[in-house]
Structure formats: structure tokens, C-alpha cells
Amino acid sequence: xxxxxxxxxxxxxxxxxxxxxxxxxxxxxxxxxxxxxxxxxxxxxxxxxxxxxxxxxxxxxxxxxxxxxxxxxxxxxxxxxxxxxxxxxxxxxxxxxxxxxxxxxxxxxxxxxxxxxxxxxxxxxxxxxxxxxxxxxxxxxxxxxxxxxxxxxxxxxxxxxxxxxxxxxxxxxxxxxxxxxxxxxxxxxxxxxxxxxxxxxxxxxxxxxxxxxxxxxxxxxxxxxxxxxxxxxxxxxxxxxxxxxxxxxxxxxxxxxxxxxxxxxxxxxxxxxxxxxxxxxxxxxxxxxxxxxxxxxxxxxxxxxxxxxxxxxxxxxxxxxxxxxxxxxxxxxxxxxxxxxxxxxxxxxxxx
Amino acid sequence: xxxxxxxxxxxxxxxxxxxxxxxxxxxxxxxxxxxxxxxxxxxxxxxxxxxxxxxxxxxxxxxxxxxxxxxxxxxxxxxxxxxxxxxxxxxxxxxxxxxxxxxxxxxxxxxxxxxxxxxxxxxxxxxxxxxxxxxxxxxxxxxxxxxxxxxxxxxxxxxxxxxxxxxxxxxxxxxxxxxxxxxxxxxxxxxxxxxxxxxxxxxxxxxxxxxxxxxxxxxxxxxxxxxxxxxxxxxxxxxxxxxxxxxxxxxxxxxxxxxxxxxxxxxxxxxxxxxxxxxxxxxxxxxxxxxxxxxxxxxxxxxxxxxxxxxxxxxxxxxxxxxxxxxxxxxxxxxxxxxxxxxxxxxxxxxx
Numbered sequence: 001x002x003x004x005x006x007x008x009x010x011x012x013x014x015x016x017x018x019x020x021x022x023x024x025x026x027x028x029x030x031x032x033x034x035x036x037x038x039x040x041x042x043x044x045x046x047x048x049x050x051x052x053x054x055x056x057x058x059x060x061x062x063x064x065x066x067x068x069x070x071x072x073x074x075x076x077x078x079x080x081x082x083x084x085x086x087x088x089x090x091x092x093x094x095x096x097x098x099x100x101x102x103x104x105x106x107x108x109x110x111x112x113x114x115x116x117x118x119x120x121x122x123x124x125x126x127x128x129x130x131x132x133x134x135x136x137x138x139x140x141x142x143x144x145x146x147x148x149x150x151x152x153x154x155x156x157x158x159x160x161x162x163x164x165x166x167x168x169x170x171x172x173x174x175x176x177x178x179x180x181x182x183x184x185x186x187x188x189x190x191x192x193x194x195x196x197x198x199x200x201x202x203x204x205x206x207x208x209x210x211x212x213x214x215x216x217x218x219x220x221x222x223x224x225x226x227x228x229x230x231x232x233x234x235x236x237x238x239x240x241x242x243x244x245x246x247x248x249x250x251x252x253x254x255x256x257x258x259x260x261x262x263x264x265x266x267x268x269x270x271x272x273x274x275x276x277x278x279x280x281x282x283x284x285x286x287x288x289x290x291x292x293x294x295x296x297x298x299x300x301x302x303x304x305x306x307x308x309x310x311x312x313x314x315x316x317x318x319x320x321x322x323x324x325x326x327x328x329x330x331x332x333x334x335x336x337x338x339x340x341x342x343x344x345x346x347x348x349x350x351x352x
Numbered sequence: 353x354x355x356x357x358x359x360x361x362x363x364x365x366x367x368x369x370x371x372x373x374x375x376x377x378x379x380x381x382x383x384x385x386x387x388x389x390x391x392x393x394x395x396x397x398x399x400x401x402x403x404x405x406x407x408x409x410x411x412x413x414x415x416x417x418x419x420x421x422x423x424x425x426x427x428x429x430x431x432x433x434x435x436x437x438x439x440x441x442x443x444x445x446x447x448x449x450x451x452x453x454x455x456x457x458x459x460x461x462x463x464x465x466x467x468x469x470x471x472x473x474x475x476x477x478x479x480x481x482x483x484x485x486x487x488x489x490x491x492x493x494x495x496x497x498x499x500x501x502x503x504x505x506x507x508x509x510x511x512x513x514x515x516x517x518x519x520x521x522x523x524x525x526x527x528x529x530x531x532x533x534x535x536x537x538x539x540x541x542x543x544x545x546x547x548x549x550x551x552x553x554x555x556x557x558x559x560x561x562x563x564x565x566x567x568x569x570x571x572x573x574x575x576x577x578x579x580x581x582x583x584x585x586x587x588x589x590x591x592x593x594x595x596x597x598x599x600x601x602x603x604x605x606x607x608x609x610x611x612x613x614x615x616x617x618x619x620x621x622x623x624x625x626x627x628x629x630x631x632x633x634x635x636x637x638x639x640x641x642x643x644x645x646x647x648x649x650x651x652x653x654x655x656x657x658x659x660x661x662x663x664x665x666x667x668x669x670x671x672x673x674x675x676x677x678x679x680x681x682x683x684x685x686x687x688x689x690x691x692x693x694x695x696x697x698x699x700x701x702x703x704x
């Protein structure tokens with residue numbers, strides 16, 4: 001007898017927050033990096049497809065599926081820049097993990113918080129291979145919803161403990177500094193992006209600009225710096241001046257998607273780029289020397305969500321931090337779906 | 353103030369059964385037909401894409417998204433022929449409706465039962481335009497999970513009240529006849545498919561065969577019959593002999609998908625076919641005369657699921673037959689996702 005075939009565990013926002021905080025954010029991020037790294041090493045195994053988007057005037061709704069042959073995962077994610085006007089999030093997400101052997105979903109979860117964590121974990125993983133040796137100082141330009149997650153991932157994975165924060169809105173910077181107090185950072189709130197990048201070994205750009213912006217211009221980026229370009233991520237939405245991109249050694253997740261969404265949408269399609277998975281799996285070099293400028297042109301890819309879903313499933317075990325959804329019809333006799341309906345009436349009548 | 357932005361209503365299997373039975377299956381099917389018909393009439397408005405499948409040795413997991421510009425819907429559905437060996441369903445499904453203006457999901461629901469209903473409703477809708485006048489007798493070949501839904505949809509919409517049932521497994525036929533007792537049918541349990549089709553105005557094939565099968569051979573199909581071919585639906589999986597298909601006037605949902613999955617995968621790509629939406633919207637003819645053989649080569653399309661989600665949303669209003677899922681992170685200040693996490697710890701500590 002297989003019990004409860006109708007039930008799928010569901011991780012609510014509330015339970016996700018409990019799980020992350022009880023685990024400890026830095027431990028959560030460090031363990032998540034290990035899962036993402038494992039999946040980048042077996043990159044070739046995965047079903048890969050660019051995200052499937054439904055565009056409207058207000059924004060986009062996307063499905064991001066992938067599979068390693070044993071597990072299947074997908075994320076539903078929206079991007080609606082004007083949502084904040086109605087008190088909503090610009091980006092929300094939820095995800096599903098399933099078993100390819102039966103096709104049955106095995107986990108449904110909020111992914112707004114989990115996506116911020118996986119994005120930060122992916123950035124920190126890339127920086128392990130690309131940041132200059134001995135880096136301890138990071139500029140964060142854009143101090144919105146993702147900034148604290150980026151900071152903590154870089155602290156947990158690379159030991160970054162000096163932050164230089166800048167945002168067009170000083171209130172965002174203050175919020176970020178306040179949230180990170182007590183995590184062991186030396187934090188400098190900066191009045192200009194130029195001040196923020198001064199002395200930084202790593203520059204993280206994570207702004208929410210809606211159009212082509214030039215957060216970083218050429219004169220701001222010195223030799224040896226690693227740029228972690230997280231914002232942008234739409235056709236027509238970039239953060240770096242083209243000259244900065246041209247001076248950098250560029251590393252990307254999935255080229256067919258990054259050419260459309262990333263900083264490299266500004267370049268000719270024959271410009272040389274590197275695939276991060278090849279670096280992680282030892283098939284290509286990361287940073288070659290101390291003076292090189294490296295750029296991780298992050299746009300976010302389905303495999304990272306898959307890793308996050310896989311980690312969540314394992315981390316969840318034994319915690320009880322989930323609810324049980326009665327999602328899958330499970331008649332006593334598989335061919336008797338209608339009979340199940342008929343019998344439910346009798347149940348219903350008894351209860352009423 | 354907008355309350356409960358984090359909450360998405362969820363319709364469990366149990367609540368779906370209650371909703372269908374309290375509404376009455378025939379009324380549910382009739383109202384659902386009206387929603388599908390409405391969406392077929394505005395077919396050109398929809399974002400259309402063939403389903404996105406992840407194939408493994410054991411089966412397939414598919415995502416079927418579509419949008420009318422205002423609402424967005426998708427269905428997750430698996431097809432795993434060997435699942436019954438472990439007591440699981442061959443096909444299970446769940447679906448999501450969302451608002452394109454905000455990208456926020458507005459409904460999550462079981463769709464195993466709802467899919468059986470929408471498939472039957474679509475078949476009955478097609479038959480309104482294709483079945484011979486005065487039809488009152490239907491053969492159902494394949495008496496599994498979908499057979500009763502088909503029977504009731506044809507009764508509700510076309511007044512079919514005589515059924516001739518056949519299945520390779522006589523127990524399935526007995527189960528189907530027993531489940532339909534009390535719904536006002538005159539039912540004949542048949543020993544052969546030939547016996548079943550004898551005198552039938554409509555032939556519904558809804559078997560679960562895994563390969564090319566010939567449920568209907570040429571000599572079994574007389575002039576004037578309407579064939580409702582529901583089973584099959586995979587590359588390499590058909591139900592009708594090619595000669596039957598060739599003699600029929602063929603009607604399909606979405607040609608790019610039906611050419612791959614439907615009965616017409618047996619034909620040359622230049623064979624003439626008709627799009628059902630053009631018939632429903634008055635741009636093309638359905639049945640032309642009493643002797644014509646018509647074939648609805650049903651494979652199921654995303655727009656039908658969209659109609660079903662839309663109907664469910666409207667039907668659900670005021671019933672309370674749903675749960676509330678805490679699915680979407682909703683920080684007080686949209687840019688302060690991390691602060692929400694921090695504050696949750698304090699909540700958690702208070703509770704513990």
C-alpha cells in the first residue's frame with residue numbers, strides 16, 4: 001500500500017522564512033551553492049530550453065522548466081515593473097518539483113524568497129572562480145530587495161566582509177545597511193556610484209532600472225575587478241556601458257538566453273563569451289590573471305531553480321515545515337475517476 | 353489597503369468533487385461548454401504554443417500555457433502509461449490562472465477531474481456542429497476513466513440517451529454502466545466493437561492503448577456517422593485505421609499539435625483538415641449533409657484548459673469551496689524582502 005498518493009507537500013512563504021532562518025541564512029546559502037555547483041558540473045545532462053514567456057503591456061509571465069532525467073522542475077515567475085504602485089511585488093515566483101518516473105509532483109513551494117537566495121548563491125559560486133585572489137571588499141550598486149542576499153552569499157562563500165553601498169534612493173541604502181547590521185560587515189554608505197566602486201574588488205550591480213542604463217561607465221572599472229551584473233535581464237534592459245562589457249572577459253549561464261536578456265545583448269553575436277558551467281566543471285579557465293576584468297553576466301537560468309528545489313526538498317526533510325495539499329485525484333481503481341466523484345457525494349451528504 | 357496579497361485560492365480534489373456534485377454534473381458540463389465555445393469564437397486572440405514536453409522513458413510531463421491578453425493560464429499534466437502498476441493515475445494534472453496585469457496567480461486547482469470534464473465538454477461542443485441531425489445513440493469504445501464524462505456531456509448538450517458500451521475488459525464496461533445508472537440512459541453492454549457501433553449515430557473512441565491501434569476499421573463506419581476520437585494523443589498512438597480517417601471530413605483543434613499527436617499523424621501533411629474554431633465562429637461549415645462521415649480528432653488544447661479555469665473561477669465564487677495558500681511573499685515595503693525574513697524570526701521566536 002502506498003499511502004496518500006493524493007498529497008503534495010507545499011512550502012508556504014511563512015514556512016520558507018522559518019526554514020531559512022532556523023537553518024541560518026549563511027549556511028542555507030553555502031549549502032545551496034554546493035547544489036548549484038553539482039548541477040553545473042553535470043550541465044550537459046539537463047533538458048535546456050529558454051524560458052517560455054507570455055508578454056503583455058504590463059509585464060511578462062514566464063515558465064522555466066528543466067529536467068536531469070530523474071527529477072523535473074519548473075518555476076512560474078512574473079516581472080511587472082509597475083506592480084509596486086498597487087503594493088505588489090515586481091517579481092513573484094513559485095515552483096514545482098516532480099518525479100519523472102511517475103510524473104507526479106512531489107513539492108510545491110513559494111519561490112520569491114528562494115529565487116533571491118538562488119540568484120545570490122549563483123553569483124557567489126561564479127565569483128569563486130572569477131573574483132581576484134584575496135578579495136574582501138564588494139560594492140553593491142542597487143540596494144533593493146536582492147542586495148542583502150547578495151552580500152550574505154559573498155560573505156558565506158568568499159569571506160567578503162567590507163561593503164560599499166550605493167542606491168539612487170538613499171533610503172534603500174539605509175535599509176540595506178540596517179538589515180545587515182549584526183552580520184559582521186564593515187559597511188560604507190556611499191553618495192555616488194564612483195565612491196562605491198572605489199577600492200572594491202568586486203562590483204555587484206543589482207538595480208531595477210527598466211531600460212538601458214549605464215550604472216557602470218568605463219572609467220569606473222579598474223584592472224583586476226570582478227563584475228557581478230545581476231540586474232537588467234530583459235531585452236532592452238542593461239546596466240553596464242558597452243565599453244565596460246567589451247573590456248571584460250565575459251561568463252554566462254545559457255548563451256541562447258543571455259544573448260537576448262543579458263548585458264551582451266549590446267554586443268555582436270560573434271563576440272567571444274565563456275560558459276560558466278565549463279569553468280565549474282574544469283573544462284575551461286576562470287580568472288587567468290590579477291589584472292583581468294571578469295564579468296558574470298547573470299540572467300538566471302532554470303537549472304539554478306532546479307538546484308534550489310532539490311536543495312529545498314532535502315533541507316525540508318524532518319522539519320515538518322510544510323503543509324499537505326490534496327492535489328492529485330487518487331481513485332481506489334485508477335479507471336474509476338467518475339465512481340470517486342459519485343462516492344464523494346455520499347461523503348458530502350453524510351457530513352452536511 | 354489591499355488585503356491578503358500573499359494569498360492564492362486553492363481548489364483541492366475534495367473541493368472540486370464537492371463543487372461538481374453540488375452544481376450537478378450535467379449543468380457543470382453544459383456551462384463549461386458555453387465557456388469553451390466563447391473562447392473558440394475568439395480563438396485568434398489567444399497566445400498559442402504547442403505544449404512544452406519533457407520526455408523520459410517512463411512518460412512525459414507537459415506544460416500547456418495560453419493567454420487571452422487579460423488572463424493567463426497553464427496546466428501541468430503528466431502521461432505515464434505504467435503508473436497503474438504502482439496504484440497511480442496514468443494522467444494527473446493541476447492548473448493555474450493568473451492576471452496578466454499584475455502577473456499574480458489568482459487560482460491554483462487540481463485538474464485531473466477538471467480535465468476529464470473539459471475533454472468531454474469539448475467533444476460535445478464539437479458534436480453540436482458535426483453530429484448528424486436527430487442523433488440519439490452513441491457507441492463508446494473504451495470504458496475507462498473518461499467514458500462516463502463523455503456520456504454525460506453528450507446527454508447534456510445533444511440529448512444522447514442511448515449508449516452502446518464496449519471495452520476489451522468487460523469489467524470496465526460493467527463499471528461504466530453501473531456508474532451511469534440513474535442518469536436516464538438506455539445502456540447496451542456489447543461483446544464486440546462491431547456490436548457497439550451497430551446503429552450508433554456517434555462513435556466515441558476513448559481507449560488507453562499505448563501504440564497504433566485500430567479500434568475502428570473501415571467496414572465498421574457507415575455513412576452519416578460522427579466519430580469522436582478522444583484516445584490516442586501521442587506520437588505513435590492512434591485509434592483509427594487510416595482508411596477511416598481518409599473517408600472522413602476531419603476537424604481539429606490546433607493543427608501544429610494535432611499533426612504530431614492526433615489520428616492525422618497517419619496522413620500526408622497536405623491532406624485537407626478543418627479547424628474547429630472556424631466552425632464554431634461561423635467562418636466555416638461543420639457537417640454538410642446526412643451521409644458525410646465527420647471526425648473530431650481530439651487531442652486537447654491549452655485554450656480548453658483556459659476556458660475550464662475561467663469557468664471554475666466564476667463557478668467557485670460564493671461557494672467557499674477553496675483553501676487559502678500563503679504563496680506570494682508580500683513584504684510591507686516591496687524592496688524589503690530581507691527585512692520580512694528578519695522580522696519573521698521574531699514572530700517565530702514569539703510563537704516557539
